[in-house]
Amino acid sequence: MSVKLIAVFTLLTVIAGCAGGPSETSDCRIPSSGKNVILIIIDTLRADHLSCYSYERNTSPAIDSLADCGTLWLNAQSQAPWTLPSHASIWTGLSVKSHGTTHIGGVDGFDLQLDPHLPSLPAALQNFGFQTSGFTNFVLLSDKFGFNHGFDWYDCDDSGERTATATVDAFLFWLDNQAQTENFFCVIHLFDVHAPYAPMTPYDTAFCSEGVDGVSRWDLTEDGEILNIEDCRHLVDMYDSEILYVDNELGRLFSEIRLREIADSTLIIITSDHGEEFLEHGGIGHGHALYQEQIHVPLIISGPGISQGSISDIPAALYDIMPTTLSYLGVEVPESVEGLDILSRAPDQLRSIPSGGVSPDRFFLALMPLTDFQSCAVTEGSKKVIAYMGTDQFIQFDLDEDPEEKTPFAADSAMTEKALFYWATPRLGNPSPTGELTDEINSTLRDLGYIR
């Protein structure tokens, strides 16, 4: 990274300070001066590529700064390895089996829309009197898939091409046009880290000299096989550069929040919907398997009453965000919710957390057989089982001993039982098929590698 670039990032990090965090440490849960919530979802961001998660590169000075002022969960697990079902879990506090919002098997199957009758975080806060707004950047999060329900203002760019800069600007414009007496809940979804990785100048040369002159997406055959495996390192460089760019925009967002003097009354949550594979298990991208590179996500919460500079190794999950936020604000959590309030919950290292909703046929893959649609994973402490229901295979890993999941062994009866128990979860939602999608939507999904 150039000296000039480092100087910019350092300055922004200093400006960001403890945005969203109180100036004094306290354990009071509810701020006296109002309460707002900003939920930031950085699509496709694996936890281990952030510096605050011990990544070797300095990809995230602003996010690190926020983590210093709040609490970081080391072990947060996504409920699905791709956008649609994962966001449905964030919205509803439910596992994929419960909300049922995913893809129905095979290349000719349909996606399902989020059931608007399920309790959701935006709807609950709208009912509680909050102004609710969403700024999202992918068609799978659009009104066509039911994600606008519960928002007073919902601004989705279907193309996935709106930058973090434009999205943050759209949020600030909305914020500046709100009555300052109203509490608000806002979702900011950023899509820049998702492939193709095409960081803009000067970020493109932050981690390699070639910039995007090298390659910004995988070069594949028609069968989905990689032509140039040596591109992997360069693609990781580009992926990390996109993270750095998004982080810089978040630094700007944090400083703008402080300038508007709402930092002391605003809870900020940063997470991702899933990770990204760079050949760790022979595949690329996401959505096709349940290994850690696809489901280990960052989770940081900072704001009034949140313990500062804390690092928690208690297992957390994306479906915890809904009940945690509602509890923090004093809003009743719906009984059906499966997630937990991780801010007040007693430590429980042996909590079982499920993931599912794999959709391999919809994603380009390479060098690996398609994972069975009928698969799920359950972690419990360091134990993790991946169950392939179609072939009746249950493999297990010890994440302490084998964090890269290179040495599977036959699952023990207890973990097999947990996978079967999750698989038998009754569906609460009644999602409806999207049916045939428009040519424009199919074109967007094809460009992004979601369909062939």
Ligand SMILES: [Zn+2]
């Ligand atoms: Zn996603």
